[in-house]
Amino acid sequence: MEIVVNGEPRTVTAGATLLELLDTWSLDPRAVVVEHNRKIVRRPSLGDVRVEPGDKIELVQFVGGG
Amino acid sequence: MDTPFVVGGHTFRSRLMIGTGKYRDNETMVRAIEATGADVVTVAVRRVDLDRTADGSILKYLDPKRFFLLANTAGCYTADEAVRYARLAREAGFNDFVKLEVIGDQETLLPDVTGLLEATRTLVAEGFKVLAYTNEDLITALRLEEAGCAAVMPLASPIGSGLGLLNPVSVRTIKRRLRVPVIVDAGVGTASDACITMEQGVDGILMNTAVAAARDPVQMAHAMRLAVEAGRASYLAGRMPKREVAVPSSPTEGMLD
Numbered sequence: 001m002e003i004v005v006n007g008e009p010r011t012v013t014a015g016a017t018l019l020e021l022l023d024t025w026s027l028d029p030r031a032v033v034v035e036h037n038r039k040i041v042r043r044p045s046l047g048d049v050r051v052e053p054g055d056k057i058e059l060v061q062f063v064g065g066g
Numbered sequence: 067m068d069t070p071f072v073v074g075g076h077t078f079r080s081r082l083m084i085g086t087g088k089y090r091d092n093e094t095m096v097r098a099i100e101a102t103g104a105d106v107v108t109v110a111v112r113r114v115d116l117d118r119t120a121d122g123s124i125l126k127y128l129d130p131k132r133f134f135l136l137a138n139t140a141g142c143y144t145a146d147e148a149v150r151y152a153r154l155a156r157e158a159g160f161n162d163f164v165k166l167e168v169i170g171d172q173e174t175l176l177p178d179v180t181g182l183l184e185a186t187r188t189l190v191a192e193g194f195k196v197l198a199y200t201n202e203d204l205i206t207a208l209r210l211e212e213a214g215c216a217a218v219m220p221l222a223s224p225i226g227s228g229l230g231l232l233n234p235v236s237v238r239t240i241k242r243r244l245r246v247p248v249i250v251d252a253g254v255g256t257a258s259d260a261c262i263t264m265e266q267g268v269d270g271i272l273m274n275t276a277v278a279a280a281r282d283p284v285q286m287a288h289a290m291r292l293a294v295e296a297g298r299a300s301y302l303a304g305r306m307p308k309r310e311v312a313v314p315s316s317p318t319e320g321m322l323d
Contacts, residue, residue, distance in 0.1 A: 006113040025116050031123050032114055033157045040157050058113065060154050061123040064095065065110025065140050066085030066225070066252075066274030 001053040012051065019046040021057070032059050068302060071269060073247050074163060074195030074216030076134070080104045081264070082294040083136065083249065085274025089283060092127045098277050099128070101287035107133045108165055108272065110140050111155050130160055136197070138165040143178070145185035152189055163195040163216070165251075165272070175225040179206045183213055190214035199251050202236035204243060211246050218244055219251035219272065222263055226275045228255025231263045238266045257286070257293035264297025265305070 001014045012021060018041055022029050034041045035058040041049050051057070071078045083106040089095035099107060109124055128135070137155030142148035145168055152164040168185055170178030177200050186196050195216040200206050202220045210218050220240055223229035230253065231237065241248045247269040254260050254273045263271055271294055280286035 005116065008116075010116075027114065031125060033111075033154045035154065040153060042157065043159075058154075059116070060111050061114050062109040062125060062135065062137065062155075062158060063112045064086040064089065064124050065112075065138055066087045066108055066272075 003051050003053065003055045003057060005057045006059055014053075015050055017047050018049045018051065018057070021051065022046065022059075027059065032061050034059055068298065071247070073197065073249070073269075076161075076163075076195075078105050078134070078270075080106070080291075080294075081270040081298055082260075082290060083108065083270060083272040084277065084287070085272065086124055086128070087274050088278040090278075094283050095278070096127055098283040098287040099133070101284050101291065102277065103291045105134050106136050106272075108136045108138050108274070110138055111151050134163075135160045136163050136165050138199075139167045139185075141169070142167060143169050143181075145181040145188070148181070148185045149188050152185075152194060153192075156194065161195075162193055163197065164189060165197045165199060165219070167199045176221075177201055179203070182206075183209055186210060186213045186215055197249065202233045202240065204236065204239050207240045207244055207248075211244050215246060217247040217249050217269075219249045221252040222250050222259065223253030225252040227253055228259075228276060228279075229253055230255050230259035231266070234262070234266050237263070237268060241267050241269075254290075257289040260290050260293040261297035261300070264294050265301050267301050270294075 002009055002011055018034055029043055037056055071081050080103045082102050082104050084099050084102045084104040085108045139148040139151040142151055148168045156162055168178045168181035169175050186198055189196050197217040197219055198210045198215045199219045207218045220237055222231040249270040250263050250268050251272040254276050277283050277287045
């Protein structure tokens with residue numbers, strides 16, 4: 001199924017949890033913050049939230065800035 | 067003896083806060099930050115690159131146990147957007163401080179003070195310690211303090227301009243009228259700018275480009291550390307009055323006939 005991740009369409013396994021998706025992309029859940037349909041999902045809940053077609057996910061991290 | 071530098075209940079060793087953007091490479095960034103002696107480093111919140119062409123998280127290079135990570139909302143043009151970025155930053159789990167920027171104009175990067183006040187009120191209500199990047203307008207600074215900012219951050223000159231402290235009188239007035247710390251953010255270009263800024267009596271300075279874009283960022287970082295310390299000490303010492311006529315330093319008595 002298709003979802004939108006950081007503004008780009010991505011095909012992912014139907015029914016995957018956010019934690020499983022982070023694992024697919026080799027992302028450490030401690031190093032990213034996840035927003036699911038404009039709502040922040042706290043780390044302990046990442047394994048409980050399943051994505052649905054058309055969901056919008058934002059994955060952010062700290063980068064250099066002033 | 068100086069008083070401790072306390073912002074939002076947190077005591078910092080250095081009055082110099084340093085940005086992590088625009089360094090030519092991460093090794094130079096780390097060495098420059100170490101040379102500033104800063105304990106507060108600013109970071110931005112941006113999308114992860116799933117295709118890994120970009121550099122990735124800055125936490126690979128900066129130990130969050132050693133440095134206090136101050137997230138900014140740089141690049142945000144509305145209060146809602148800035149609040150969204152601040153919430154994401156806090157969720158990273160390091161602290162509840164945010165360097166709040168709500169930009170009003172792309173060319174000058176001057177703050178949108180209406181949006182800034184709106185975002186401040188929302189974030190303060192959510193328990194954030196807000197350090198608000200603003201212009202050198204006293205009334206805005208007073209409103210930000212009333213809204214509960216942990217610190218007010220007037221600019222020396224526009225972000226990344228390196229023009230130095232353009233309005234020392236306004237910045238001094240803000241410092242005199244506010245109870246919360248006043249930290250000058252943006253516009254310092256070289257060490258003398260940092261020194262003159264600290265001599266106005268402000269509590270600290272945040273800078274980035276002046277160090278990152280110097281020919282030798284590590285050397286400039288060292289210069290900035292000395293300049294901030296010198297400016298602070300000079301302010302505390304209290305300068306001599308200016309006179310428009312000469313006053314001899316040596317005795318006028320005891321001269322030969």
